Structure formats: C-alpha cells, structure tokens
Amino acid sequence: MALGGAVAIGVMTAVQARINGVLGVRVDDGIVAGLLSFSVGLLALVAVISCIPSARRGVGRLWRGIRENTIPFWMLLGGACGALTVSTQGLTAGVLGVSLFSVGVVAGQTLHGLVLDRIGFGPAGVVAVTPGRVAGGVLALAAVGISLSGDVLAAAPLWMLLLPFAAGVGIAWQAATNGRLAQRVRSPLAATLMSFITGTVVLMLAAGASIAFRGMPDALPTEPWLYLGGFLGAGYILLGAFIVGHTGVLLMGLGSVLGQLLTSVVIDLIWPAAAGPALWQVIAMVTVAVASVLIAVPRLWRR
Numbered sequence: 001m002a003l004g005g006a007v008a009i010g011v012m013t014a015v016q017a018r019i020n021g022v023l024g025v026r027v028d029d030g031i032v033a034g035l036l037s038f039s040v041g042l043l044a045l046v047a048v049i050s051c052i053p054s055a056r057r058g059v060g061r062l063w064r065g066i067r068e069n070t071i072p073f074w075m076l077l078g079g080a081c082g083a084l085t086v087s088t089q090g091l092t093a094g095v096l097g098v099s100l101f102s103v104g105v106v107a108g109q110t111l112h113g114l115v116l117d118r119i120g121f122g123p124a125g126v127v128a129v130t131p132g133r134v135a136g137g138v139l140a141l142a143a144v145g146i147s148l149s150g151d152v153l154a155a156a157p158l159w160m161l162l163l164p165f166a167a168g169v170g171i172a173w174q175a176a177t178n179g180r181l182a183q184r185v186r187s188p189l190a191a192t193l194m195s196f197i198t199g200t201v202v203l204m205l206a207a208g209a210s211i212a213f214r215g216m217p218d219a220l221p222t223e224p225w226l227y228l229g230g231f232l233g234a235g236y237i238l239l240g241a242f243i244v245g246h247t248g249v250l251l252m253g254l255g256s257v258l259g260q261l262l263t264s265v266v267i268d269l270i271w272p273a274a275a276g277p278a279l280w281q282v283i284a285m286v287t288v289a290v291a292s293v294l295i296a297v298p299r300l301w302r303r
Contacts, residue, residue, distance in 0.1 A: 002246040003255045009236040010259025016232040018098050018267050020089035023226045029217040030090030031210045035203040037086045040230030042196040049189055058187020078177035079198030081170030088167040092160045098264040101164045103143050103285055106257045108168020110140040117248045121176050132295050136254055139292035143285040179244035192238040261286045
C-alpha cells in the first residue's frame with residue numbers, strides 16, 4: 001500500500017508539472033507561476049485543517065515547538081525545496097515536456113534518496129544500501145541517459161536540463177524533512193502546512209526579485225484548471241509525509257518515479273512539448289524505470 005501511495009505521488013507530480021509548466025508559459029514567469037500554485041495549496045490546506053480537530057491539535061503542537069525552540073529549525077525548511085520544485089516546473093516543463101522534466105527529477109531523487117537513507121536522515125532511520133537498491137538507482141539513472149540522447153540537448157539549453165535534477169534533489173530532502181516533522185508533531189497535515197508556509201514565503205521573495213528584474217508578468221489566465229497545481233502539490237506532500245516512514249526515501253522516490261513517468265508518457269503523447277523526447281525514448285525510459293522499481297523491491301515478485 002505504501003508503494004502504491006508512492007506511485008500516486010508520481011502521478012500527481014506529473015500532472016502538476018504540466019499544469020504549472022503551462023501556467024509559467026502563459027504568465028511568462030515560472031517563479032510567479034510557482035507562487036500562484038503554492039498559494040492555492042496553502043489556502044486549501046488551511047481550509048482542510050480547520051475542519052479536522054486532530055490536525056488543529058497538530059498545528060498547536062507545531063506552534064508550541066517553534067515558540068519553545070524544541071523543533072530544530074531545519075525541520076521547518078522542507079517547503080523551500082517545494083518552492084524550487086514548482087518554480088522549476090513553471091520554468092521548464094512547458095518547454096521540455098513532462099517526460100523529459102521527470103527524468104531529470106529521477107536522477108536527483110535517486111542519488112539523494114540513496115544518500116539520505118544511508119545516513120538515516122529520513123523518519124525510517126538508517127536503511128541498508130543493498131545491491132538491489134543500488135541497481136535500482138543505477139537503472140533510474142540509465143533512464144536519464146536515454147532521455148538525453150538524440151536531439152534533446154540541441155533543442156533546449158543546458159541550464160533548463162539541470163534544473164529538474166536540482167528539483168529532484170530537493171524533493172528527496174523535502175520528503176525526509178517533512179516526514180521527520182510529521183513524527184515530531186504527530187500530524188502529517190501540520191507538517192504539510194509548515195512546508196507550504198515556508199515555500200510560499202520563499203516564493204514571495206523570489207517572485208518579488210523576478211518582477212524587479214524582469215518587470216510585471218503577463219496578465220493572469222482565466223481558465224480555472226491552470227490553478228489546480230496547488231491542490232495536487234498539497235496532496236502529494238501530505239501523502240509523502242504519511243508513507244516515507246514506511247518506505248524510506250529512496251523507495252518512495254522510485255515508486256513516485258514509476259507513476260510520474262507512466263503519467264508523463266500519456267500527457268506528452270496527448271499534448272507534446274517543443275523540446276520533448278522522441279516516442280522511442282519515452283518507451284525506453286518507462287521500461288527502465290519499471291525495472292528499477294522491481295529490482296529495488298525484490299519482495300514484490302518473490303511473493
């Protein structure tokens with residue numbers, strides 16, 4: 001069930017990436033698009049938490065921990081990585097396509113997830129680096145190599161290809177950090193709220209700097225679906241805080257990779273992007289990603 005939740009995180013991430021990518025293109029500012037997405041998610045979380053007594057008690061414990069300095073400051077910073085993720089979506093996904101964006105995220109999640117599990121940073125503690133987990137990570141990285149073959153490097157600037165990798169590193173760290181905070185305050189909803197508050201503040205500062213240098217963004221689009229990315233972000237961050245203690249950081253990352261790539265294929269086939277990979281690359285990437293999950297979790301096929 002936990003692995004299924006990780007796959008669901010990947011599905012929501014892929015859909016959010018395309019929504020925020022289109023929003024970034026429409027307003028001509030990926031950082032402002034990220035701020036809009038995070039703001040919507042924050043409002044949704046506040047509405048949900050206000051209706052759930054246990055979540056309100058969790059927020060109370062969070063506030064007391066902050067006020068009394070019993071919660072380490074670094075536990076409050078997971079949302080900064082979320083801000084990086086949605087900004088990267090807004091800057092790159094509309095041009096690269098969701099599949100190519102996703103494989104960059106795969107590389108960052110895989111490498112950092114393996115490291116975080118080994119040092120015991122996540123709520124699951126130290127997770128052994130088994131040959132299967134290493135092989136799964138290597139295969140996930142192989143998917144990145146497939147994505148960069150052909151004419152992709154000629155169609156998009158290098159910085160645009162590196163940003164998704166940085167976002168993947170941030171996603172792994174955010175999941176581990178939010179999982180630790182959820183354990184501390186005994187409420188994944190409260191931890192998710194803290195993540196969105198931090199991310200919104202970071203994005204407000206970044207958006208202010210972007211507007212100061214580039215000027216005001218284009219007029220905001222009126223289609224309601226372009227603002228659904230925030231709801232999806234709240235959903236997968238909350239789900240990640242629930243399950244990372246059961247899966248470890250790397251396994252949750254590999255499961256989400258599987259869901260993300262499969263969904264990315266569907267999205268890019270229906271709605272291709274200017275610099276997206278060829279169909280053979282997409283099929284090869286998904287095949288390798290599926291193999292990476294099966295190898296990393298051998299108990300799935302031993303049963």
